Amino acid sequence: MKLISVDNLSVSFGAKPILKDISFDIEMGDILAIIGPNGAGKTVLVRTMLGLNKIFTGRVVWHSRPETSYVPQKINFEKNFPLTVKEFFLLELGRGNSFWFPSQKSLTEIKSKLAEVNGEHLLNFRLCDLSQGEMQRILIARSLLENPQIVFFDEPASGIDIGAEETVYTLLHSLHKKNNLTMVLISHEIDIVYRFATKVICLNKEMICQGAPQEVLTTESLQSVFGHHTGIYKHGHDLNIHDHN
């Protein structure tokens, strides 16, 4: 079942073209990976789909309005602002959940989401005291509150060390399997995209390739996206990318 259709989407900021004539569909239950070099327009594409960027031509059609969540790369907030992880989660919990006097049920739900990202110990920490990796885990846990049906991740493993990165993707994959969670994720990790995504979009301001990762992630397509110095080799079930430079 189609969830989102993007038709002939183009975005320019002033005279600078960001995205040109992008079209694709997202089906319910897809894990769509968006790959591309820095400045390829990946974040702008996600923000446009979410309605956060309103300057575009073409169409973004949501065929239904499922519970949606978003994990940005980072959030900018006032330095040393006293907002704890618990309060940050309480802001997200919907109607009937008091910010001033949270119910036991709300607190239990918050703790269970934190446990999924191994972050229970961070509950009473201020957000401004967290490391980048801890903040990323908090953003992921927060996105899972209220049981969303689709989650957009902008480089969910950025700032997380390699072991934890694998844990994040394993968590996302298990959520996808358990709840048929639809996911849109921007990622640089080609091997992870290869293993977890059901569909991939290769972007470099325009659409370079799209389809199942096993079909479209070829040396040619990756060279079109990342440059001619890039190549791939297979190792067991994994796909590795290497740089000739």
Place this chain on the structure above:
Amino acid sequence: MIITELFRAEIINLMLLSLSLGITLPLIGVFTVLRKEALLSDALAHVILLGIALSIIFKINILLGIFAFSILAGLAIYLVKNKSSLELDAVVGVFFTTALTLGALLISSEELLESFLGNLEKITRPDVIISTVLAAVLIFALFYKFKEFASASFAPDLAQVDGLKVQRYELFFMLILALAVAMGIKLVGTLLISALIIVPAASAKIFTMQLRTMALWSVIFGVAAVFAGLTATLYWGTPPGPTIILSGSGLFFLTLIGHLLFKKHK
């Protein structure tokens, strides 16, 4: 003599006004600090100066002029900020300087000083009634929608994806700020009103670890500053605006020193 004066209606009026301002303005301050928009209230206050000048020239009710200009300024800043590519500090700078210049040109130097620093004698009973009722409404709105204001201020993108009408809350907040600034102008003055919004919130931010406790301590600091300042004004006849703000600043520095000492011994 002080005891008998305390029971006079004027004193009760002043206390009501102080309580209204001491709770409302610092509570708003929590959000202006969160939104990194601490100077916004300065711009609104100086546009009000222009409102006061025009009210005097055209002989209309000054309180009406204050509220009308504050709301108009709030709406204008909101529109320019959202419809142009200018950052808020640039928009605030333009409004601030233009209104201040026009106000200063149109108003006599005596009235200018009064508008800058506030004047107890110019506060009337209707001022107090309007401010008290308005403060009750604003405090209710801020507490009732605290979660929404905090979400829209802290991470507006996340809030919008979660389904919150962020722009609506931004406009709503701007109007609350405009009304609160207008409410406090006669007591504290245009030059210093923003200090009553920022200083208590800044004092609370020094040592609090949670947003909820920061909001409560901001209010405590605000009420304490207003009452201490007014008591000093009644004793020594000093202008209320600077006295209230100096009380707030005193609390800020005491908190800062206490926090530094406590941290050192921890």
